[in-house]
Amino acid sequence: AKSQQRAGHFYFSRSMGVEIRERVRMMHALRTAFGQNQLFVVYQPQIDLATRRPVGAEALLRWQTPDGKFISPDRFIPIAEYSGLIIELGEWVMRTACRELVDLRKAGHHDFMMSINVSQVQFRHPHFLDILKRALDDTGAPPQNIELEITESMAMEEPDLLIKMLGQIKQTGVSIAIDDFGTGFSSLSYLQRLQIDRLKIDRAFVTEITGSARGSSIAEMVIQLGRNLGLAVIAEGVEDERQAQILQSLGCPLAQGFLFARPMTASALNGWLSNDALE
Ligand code: C2E
Ligand code: CA
Ligand code: CA
Ligand code: CA
Numbered sequence: 001a002k003s004q005q006r007a008g009h010f011y012f013s014r015s016m017g018v019e020i021r022e023r024v025r026m027m028h029a030l031r032t033a034f035g036q037n038q039l040f041v042v043y044q045p046q047i048d049l050a051t052r053r054p055v056g057a058e059a060l061l062r063w064q065t066p067d068g069k070f071i072s073p074d075r076f077i078p079i080a081e082y083s084g085l086i087i088e089l090g091e092w093v094m095r096t097a098c099r100e101l102v103d104l105r106k107a108g109h110h111d112f113m114m115s116i117n118v119s120q121v122q123f124r125h126p127h128f129l130d131i132l133k134r135a136l137d138d139t140g141a142p143p144q145n146i147e148l149e150i151t152e153s154m155a156m157e158e159p160d161l162l163i164k165m166l167g168q169i170k171q172t173g174v175s176i177a178i179d180d181f182g183t184g185f186s187s188l189s190y191l192q193r194l195q196i197d198r199l200k201i202d203r204a205f206v207t208e209i210t211g212s213a214r215g216s217s218i219a220e221m222v223i224q225l226g227r228n229l230g231l232a233v234i235a236e237g238v239e240d241e242r243q244a245q246i247l248q249s250l251g252c253p254l255a256q257g258f259l260f261a262r263p264m265t266a267s268a269l270n271g272w273l274s275n276d277a278l279e
Helices: 014-035 073-083 086-106 120-124 128-139 152-156 159-172 188-193 203-208 213-229 241-249 266-278
Strands: 003-006 009-012 039-048 053-064 113-117 146-151 175-181 198-201 232-235
Touching: 014 073, 014 086, 039 086, 039 113, 039 266, 053 073, 053 086, 053 266, 073 086, 086 113, 086 120, 086 128, 086 266, 120 128, 120 146, 128 159, 146 152, 152 175, 159 175, 159 188, 188 213, 198 213, 203 213, 203 241, 213 232, 213 241
Parallel strands: 053 113, 113 146, 146 175, 175 198, 198 232
Antiparallel strands: 003 009, 039 053
């Protein structure tokens, strides 16, 4: 999109106008979709690489329009953030994932972990901690089995606020993972000051692993960093067996990706876990 600034006025090009109209249209559509239950949560299993057993799942939001089309969260999450709807939507995802965790526990999966993505807009909301505590209380989800994923880029902003927030979250018993790790530039000394539990290696670095000789260097560095800081490490976006094997040989304990399972509905996850337990 092009824009020109003249004498303090912005002249929007036609394409920019189209973009803004499109964004506003999607904002309304998303709000309606949320009200009409077109949004749902799917769960992607997380696997222990050594045993190949599932240890948890990541909750991921889906939007399917009445004509059957899926709209990617990469497209609608930024719009939900921009419009503020993410506060309500994020709370709903949190409560839905907590309830699903409770159901899985009733079905016998007691050690199962549930990872929930948290947007920086949610995280910065003055009532975030209350929203989290209420979700835990109302659903009866054990905080020890809940993990919040925040992105590395988010971890880079306002360090003092982040450190304080993480301290308060940790007091509830919930764990914290840094998502998309390796894409930002957090220093070792900074990471040491954060009360985090897990680093999630970004898919881009997992993909590179089987490429050039130097392709595995970032994944390797993150695994090493995790070991040095006493943090768990999980690789995301593992699509083939070679990647899984290299990760395991590098000492990565956990992985998530299409190789093991795609994100699935709650009932599919229930079935998938039960089948797995019978193997
Ligand atoms: P993310 O948190 O990095 O989630 C991982 C994404 O990688 C998911 O895309 C997942 O479906 C996809 N994925 C998993 N395994 C593989 C694989 O082996 N290969 C490939 N190519 N992709 C894989 P998805 O579900 O489309 O979500 C995209 C992003 O949208 C997420 O990235 C996250 O940033 C955001 N998002 C999704 N659900 C939520 C939510 O409830 N709240 C917030 N704040 N953000 C969400
Ligand atoms: Ca994530
Ligand atoms: Ca990620
Ligand atoms: Ca990502």
